[in-house]
Amino acid sequence: MSPSPDLTAPSGPADLADLPSVAPRLRDLRRRSGLTLEAAAARVGLSPAHLSRLETGRRTPSLPMLLTLARTYGTTVSDLLGEVIPERDPIVRADRMEAQESGGWTYWRAGGSGRAMQALRLHVPPGASGQAELVRVHPGEEWLYVTRGRLRLTLGEAVHVLDPGDAAHFDSLTPHRIAAASGEGADLLFMHTLMQSGATELCLGGAAPTRRGMP
Numbered sequence: 001m002s003p004s005p006d007l008t009a010p011s012g013p014a015d016l017a018d019l020p021s022v023a024p025r026l027r028d029l030r031r032r033s034g035l036t037l038e039a040a041a042a043r044v045g046l047s048p049a050h051l052s053r054l055e056t057g058r059r060t061p062s063l064p065m066l067l068t069l070a071r072t073y074g075t076t077v078s079d080l081l082g083e084v085i086p087e088r089d090p091i092v093r094a095d096r097m098e099a100q101e102s103g104g105w106t107y108w109r110a111g112g113s114g115r116a117m118q119a120l121r122l123h124v125p126p127g128a129s130g131q132a133e134l135v136r137v138h139p140g141e142e143w144l145y146v147t148r149g150r151l152r153l154t155l156g157e158a159v160h161v162l163d164p165g166d167a168a169h170f171d172s173l174t175p176h177r178i179a180a181a182s183g184e185g186a187d188l189l190f191m192h193t194l195m196q197s198g199a200t201e202l203c204l205g206g207a208a209p210t211r212r213g214m215p
Contacts, residue, residue, distance in 0.1 A: 149186035
């Protein structure tokens with residue numbers, strides 16, 4: 001396969017000032033990926049000489065080339081450019097936990113955004129609802145802890161009734177369903193890992209799927 005058209009441009013003082021860290025980052029990320037110069041160049045469609053010039057700052061990559069290099073090294077353009085991600089606030093204050101409703105259930109976000117695990121406070125109302133009838137199957141793990149009322153948790157063919165203080169921790173690939181088992185509904189703390197993808201998430205039953213990210 002012949003190399004793709006050169007997506008780089010000669011470096012000048014302004015270019016190097018705009019991208020001061022891209023050359024050493026390209027070299028470091030390639031080495032951390034375990035790729036030789038020749039192997040990496042073949043993946044991105046450049047000659048080894050072109051990639052070497054990028055890594056030594058003699059040429060500046062265009063945005064399309066930065067995107068290609070980021071995919072090759074399993075990272076982001078921001079990482080290639082050495083941008084520092086702002087530190088996430090580990091504290092979620094009570095006054096920032098805004099209630100959101102979906103299918104009759106009420107949610108309060110109790111964890112930070114952009115994490116591999118989502119934490120929620122959840123109120124499950126009494127009675128039958130679309131949410132209660134929905135069977136969920138998706139990658140990841142789920143953990144819940146009942147704080148008030150009684151909860152009916154169906155895992156596969158098994159049905160469990162949980163009282164306040166009871167907890168459950170299960171693989172989300174097990175078909176599961178959650179419903180209140182008491183007249184006042186049920187309150188719980190809920191956590192799940194965000195390992196979903198559009199190709200693997202599956203909801204079964206008569207109700208429409210809920211928004212992604214909900215239990």
